[in-house]
Amino acid sequence: MNFDFQYMIDLMPILFRYLGITLEMALWGSIFALTLSVIIAIIRVFRVPVLNQLCQLYISFFRGTPLLVQLFLLYYGLPQVFPIMVGLDAFSASVIGLTLHFASYMAESIRAAIIGIDRSQMEASMSVGMTTSQSMRRIILPQATRVALPSLMNYFIDMIKSTSLAFTLGVSEIMAKAQMEASSSFRFFEAFLAVALIYWFVVIIMTRVQIWAEVKLNKAYIR
Structure with missing residues (x-):
């Protein structure tokens, strides 16, 4: 079969209707x-007993197993063990x-960014009467955000592409429609090339962001 460019062009609007779900x-x-990773990173930085070990186990498991396997375990496996999860939709x-x-992954990036901030920042903020939580919220985390931003954005982009695995659970997103x-x-x-071009377009926008x-974040550091 010859490549049908017109078919691909006609398919684009159909696929774009499912891009919203993706x-x-x-x-x-x-x-x-992001919310969960910040909590885990703070637990790891302060080495909270028991919780730190549980976070290490969590990170080891989810970084050491494929995302597709995790999705299958969550959607097909866990409902057999915990009946309350039977009603969980795809x-x-x-x-x-x-x-x-x-x-x-994001928790480790944030933890590394926090550790990279000089300890004197925390000491200085506490010396003026701030609590540890205030120092983290007002001084440390804003600076760590600038350091962790490139890697976090890469994970956000990777997450957009990884949504394509959701069609294996029956989610009617762009990959499933293709x-x-x-x-x-x-x-x-033609169909999968159209999907690739749409994902590429979205990633280009995210890269610009x-x-x-x-x-924006580095403006204050430019001399």
């Missing part, structure tokens, strides 16, 4: 993963899976 998964996953399972997977269209027309190359954010 971006919604990535957005919720990013918000939850979209929610995908968001939870993305959250747990990427939080394990698979269905390709199966009915046998135009697999990353550059803008880095310039």
Whole structure:
């Protein structure tokens, strides 16, 4: 079969209608993963007894196993062990899976950024009467954000691309729609090339946002 450029062009608007589901998964996953990763990073920095060891185990597991396996365990496996999870829908399972997977990576990036801040910053803030939590919130974390931003943005971009695995759970997102269209027309190359171009377009936008954010945060440090 010859390459059908017109078919790919006609398929684009159909796929774009499902892009919202992909971006919604990535957005919720990013918000939850960032929140969870900050909590884990702080626990690891202050070496909170018991919790620190549990966080280390969590990070080791989710960094050491494939995301697809984690999604299958969460959606197909855990409901057999915990009946309360039987009602978990595929979209929610995908968001939870993305959250747990990427939080394990982001937590280490944030922890490294916090450790990289000079200890004198914490000592100086506490010397003027701030509590530890106030020092972390007002002094340490804002500085750590600038350091961790490039790696965090890379994880956000990777999360957007990883939402393509959600179709294995039955989520009707852009990859699932491309698979269905390709199966009915046998135009697999055109369909998946269209998906690749759409993902590429989204990543280009996210890269521009990353550059803008880095310039914004580094403005105070430019002399």
